[in-house]
Amino acid sequence: MNQQNNPNMTRHNLRLVGESSSNGGFFDEVRVTGDAEFNGDVDCQSFKCTGNSAVDGSLSADLLKITGNLGVEGNLNVGNMHLTGELKVNGHITGGKVQLFGECAANGEIRAEQFLIKGVVQAEGMLNAEQVEIRMLGSSRTREIVGTHIEVKPYEPGKWMPWLWHGSKKELEASIIEGDVIRLRNVTADVVRGGDVEIGPGCRIRLVEYSEALRQDEQSEVGQSVKRTVE
Amino acid sequence: MNEDLISKKELLDMTGISYGQLYRWKRKNLIPEQWFIRKSSFTGQETFFPRDKMLQRIDRILNMKDDLSLDALADVFSPNTGELSLSVGEILERNIVSSTSLNLYIETIGITEQPQFSFEQILIIYVLDKLLRSGDISLEEGRLLVRTLESYFPEQTGREVGVRLTRKMGVGAFLLVPGDVDIFMDSEVRTVTRLAMAQCTEELKLLIGGGDA
Structure with a gap:
């Protein structure tokens, strides 16, 4: 951690091919092709992975691009993130723009400027983002979704991606949803x-x-609706 | 906790802020996690906040957000003091505290050669300076204050500590109150002055940060 205090620290690139492991550390660019295991915290400018990466610690990266699976035992801290595959984080996810296609599971909170997912999300903590966009491909579950703009609806993949039809219901369950603009389906x-x-x-x-406004579809059930008036 | 609470609904109505703003500030750590107090009620789960702290914080955010970015604001409100350190020359040059207070501090602590002060030390000098300027304490009491803070702050008291000077029959005593809660004393004890360390930290950060801009 002392290295963080040294602004002149030189960061090197790390390239892992095949089945390999690293003890983690500070890097400029990390590239993984294959299966990689990191036995400690990873702090880097960019992290690119095709395959599987498991971090037994926390991962910080300005840019994160993954095709495959990423598992983080600690917290995940990213600027820009693009993942196609599966993301599992035991701690919190903090990010700028987080774009996911696939599955996302977090045991802690998710905080981002933009959280955009096509797929399935399971969040045990609060999901808090300026913009939340969830296009469901299966059954999702979150405790709380809060933010400015929240949109949740089923994803219609179209004919050209028929394998995405894996049968489970495209719906989301949450206890609380709070935001300025909220659009919900299923x-x-x-x-x-x-x-x-x-x-x-x-x-x-x-x-x-x-x-301000409430529009309710006929094919929906709302137990009770209350207009909050501001004096 | 006997603190006066405000519900989220009431807060939004009173201040005119939206859910989006509230959660943006939470995300940016402008509002500490501990202030979100969840309670279940018959309408479902409700969130409450410590009324005074929350209203004051919202007010300050609304007033300052035009001048400072949210990230800069987060630094101001963060209880973490960072790695900053200043030399005697810098402290005086930037007019952060008076030379009287600085000298009193140096004399009390008995440092001879150390040229750099940590944020913590500057904070103590700042509090000392504030109280001396207000005329509430004497130089002798100033020494007592420095010694008290030096030995307990912030390791044992935490950062959200209140500093009170009490007097009974002309004898002064400093109290450090973790969490700055109310305390009850016999009727002959006068509380001469009280300060919240967290607030002083904010003020000092603005003072130091403002000099950079």
Whole structure:
């Protein structure tokens, strides 16, 4: 950790091919092709992986590009992230723009400027982002989704990607969803609070509180809706 | 906890901020995680905040956000003090504290050759300076304050500590109150002055940071 205090520290590149392991450390660019295991924290400018990477510690990177699987035992801290495959993080995910295609599971919180996922998300902590966009390909579960702009709906992959039809229901379950603009479809939630709220088809919400507008689809169930008035 | 709480709904109504803003500030650590107090109620889970702290914080964010970026603001509010250190010359040149206070501190601690002060030390000098300027404490009490803070702050007291000077029958005593909670003393004890360390930390950071800009 002392290296962090040294701004003149030289960072080297790391290239791992095949089945390999590293003790982690500070790098400029990390490239993985194949299976890699990191037995410690990794701090780098960019992390690119085709294959599987497992970090037994925390991972920090300005740029993260993964095709395959990434497992992080600690926290994941990224600027820009692009992942196609599966992401599993035991700690928190903190990021700028996080774009995922596949599965995302986090045991801690997810904090990002933009959190865009096509696939499935499982978050035990709060999902907090300026923009949350979830296009579901299967059944997702989160505790709380909060932010400015929140959109959750099923993903229609079209005919050219038929393998994405793996049968499970495209729906999301959450206890609380709060944001300024909320657009939901196929969402089951206990409470939804927001400014401009749209409850689309397939939703089941116990309580909706809104301050500006509420549009509710006929094919949705809302237990109770309350307009919050600002004095 | 007997603190006065405010519900999220009431907070948003009173301040006119939106969910998006609230959560953006939380994400940027402008509002500490511990202030989000979750309680279950018959309408589902509700979130509450410590009323005074929260309203003051929102007010400050709204006032300062035009001048500073959110990240810069986060540094101001962060209880972490970072690695900053300044020399005697820099402290005086930037007018952070008066030379009287600085000298009193150096004399009390008995440093002879150390040219650099850590943020922690500057914070103690800043508090000393503040109290001396206000006229609430004497030079002798200033020495007592420095010795008290030096031995307990922040390792044992935490950073959210309140500093109080009390007097009973003309005898002064400093109290360091972790969490800055209310304390109750016999009726002859006068609380002469009280300060919140967290607030002083913010002020000092602005003072130091402002000099850079």
